[in-house]
Amino acid sequence: MASRDLAQMRKDALDIFRAGVQAVEPEAAVKQYCRREGNRLLVHQKVYDLAEFERIYVIGAGKAGAPMARAVEETLGDRITEGLINVKYGHLARLSRVKVTEAGHPVPDEAGLEGARAILDLASRAEKQDMVLCLISGGGSALLPLPAEGLSLQDKQDTTKVLLACGATIHEINAVRKHISRVKGGDLARAAYPATLISLILSDVVGDDLDVIASGTTVPDSTSFQDCMNIFDKYGIREKVPETILDHIRKGIDGKVPETPKPADPVFTRTQSVIVGSNLACVVAAEKKARSVGYHTLVLSTMIEGETREVARVHAGIAKEILKSGHPLSPPACVLSGGETTVTITGQGLGGRNQEFVLAAAMGLSAVPAQAGLKGREGIVVLSAGTDGTDGPTDAAGAVADSRTIERAQALGLNPADFLFDNDAYHFFEKLGDLVKTGPTNTNVMDLRIMLICCAQQ
């Protein structure tokens, strides 16, 4: 099957995308890592004897909270004592024991704050012979907003804005966030202690850093109040940060407010954190599907970041090399990558990073010179889409293109460079009928990019 037609390859790409998303569907993901066999609860590599636990509480926050809770309900049934989760407005599922609070995302609101307070109370009520299951997914940080005592939501938001504007890294922003919150940086784990705390996490961040996902609600924090002040000084933003926040940080430095729990804290002798779904799981499932339909496969990386159109050029360079020399693998080939790129918006158009990726990749492929031994230029398909079914402020998850896309566009009088320049990939692919629309998938592990490369049909 060295050659297959473009229509078949496009169908393959969509099938591969769907297989990837299916593997990280929240219910399936939770059930894969959290299984019950009679009185034994198997969570990844650990076994819990349910007979030893008096009460089981379910808490959590995130956009995928409801279907995750549903999986837990189906697994533990009436063993669940009580449950309380915060989800984004409208992100519901049929639940019988776990109570859902709908709250604001990406901007936190009062509903989220009320819900977070109730969740913290529930965790605090758990005792040594209890189990707390904590369900974390994308959006968990904004959906669990609980400022430290004396601070307001507005103070927190203003501080985040100042940090974003000064160019602080995500790790620096998180260090501060953790020290002005009552649930982040391991504080929720401290509340649950000495109960057994199991966190089931659907990761939506590059690298699956537990410290970053939902600002490390249930894991140790290695940063300090002093670090926060150093960060303010490093960027010279002390006078821009709200005075209440500065006061709080100063109190922390003086030991008047407790530090976040550190890695050696006894709290973490009774915790387990399991990533039940991630970009890697999605990409690996997609790879399995690609192999099953006859492609040689290569998982490039799930930690791809950077300016979208430049990342696309690198991907195009890899596809061209596969056709030219069979490096890094020979056709029929499927190259997969994940992660989340960024788009520096300079235009007025409509699009998202996935659609822009596909447009820039298609342009990179069309620059294949005919004499370069690349007779197979017609044999490339590129698909990129958000696993949550959305891409930027559009109704599409992404787009699909092939090595004839640019010619087809030009025949319709469309200049691809104009659309790229205007960040208008949506209208480009809309006119070609090449948007990928899946509707909401209820999950989110960032993006999945698929390139299929086959030899030319003879």
Added chain:
Amino acid sequence: MASRDLAQMRKDALDIFRAGVQAVEPEAAVKQYCRREGNRLLVHQKVYDLAEFERIYVIGAGKAGAPMARAVEETLGDRITEGLINVKYGHLARLSRVKVTEAGHPVPDEAGLEGARAILDLASRAEKQDMVLCLISGGGSALLPLPAEGLSLQDKQDTTKVLLACGATIHEINAVRKHISRVKGGDLARAAYPATLISLILSDVVGDDLDVIASGTTVPDSTSFQDCMNIFDKYGIREKVPETILDHIRKGIDGKVPETPKPADPVFTRTQSVIVGSNLACVVAAEKKARSVGYHTLVLSTMIEGETREVARVHAGIAKEILKSGHPLSPPACVLSGGETTVTITGQGLGGRNQEFVLAAAMGLSAVPAQAGLKGREGIVVLSAGTDGTDGPTDAAGAVADSRTIERAQALGLNPADFLFDNDAYHFFEKLGDLVKTGPTNTNVMDLRIMLICCAQQ
């Protein structure tokens, strides 16, 4: 050897780089593809009976012309009737039969024009029972400047400037170049016809497109005079192009100036073009070396283009994934890539694309979060250098960094982001003693990037 120390890995990276460059050293490259066995001359997959040829002429242009000619002299000795090549000032080698003209590069000059005229005359003198060996290498286009009749060098240069400024592609620029030159777009091949013409080519362009290398001096041209006018109109630059050039193009459209030879032209029944050295050959030789010292290897692509710092982030993402999940290959791993990236200069510093690549990659690697299961972050080395031994306007070929570089820099009070922002990678690596200096290598097949990834030392 899952773990080896950073010092050893740095040494490995340099050895791998040297092995790559050695494989495309001009003399070695020519001799590999052009061997003599008695009266038989073996050129790639063809065999020529030297007894059938009366005269053998050697012509050519390019920075590596002299060592390439030396290899031909050593192969054919006194069978060479006469030879004439254009090289860049100072790019000489000891030659006994082939005459060298030193000329201007990258800006063509009168010396180059004189030399080109003599080369064209020599090719024209060749007859059916003669052989012409044409040696092409990087810089061949500027070093073989011969405007069509009635046009001046200045006219040509002005036209190129207008095309570059309007955003025309390299293929569009070349289409025009070929139609205002007496040697490009296959015209040199036409001059040599009906002699047998063998072109030995050291490629310095991404994709090794024969049509692009030295503006396709000895290969068919698929563009036309009408295409040139269409390009002027597409970008609305007709009034900016010198009137003499427009006149010439119009004459061509009217059939008053001959078209460049097309693929079906009988000229090309008597030509052979062989790429004796390329980025791919360099990368593959480097790969072989890496394998021999114990690394799993992956040739990512030799067709890597794009904004350097973004390309570096993608490379860093791949290295991090190798440590995290063993995709796309498991440590100890060597990932190789080639091609030529670009740098959009916004700062005032000193550097080159290779040094900037290494700086940006090191920064990308240092963003590895400790909790992401990446215990092996200390096990990464990145080297990028120009195969010609130069990188931008510096005396370095490139730089080398490892996963401790950013910490070392910070300990010295250097802020890597400042140096990147100022395009000042040279001074960053100079202070760390991490510049790679090789001196001129006499060859040029663009850049070689090497990433070595090993597990942490326990």
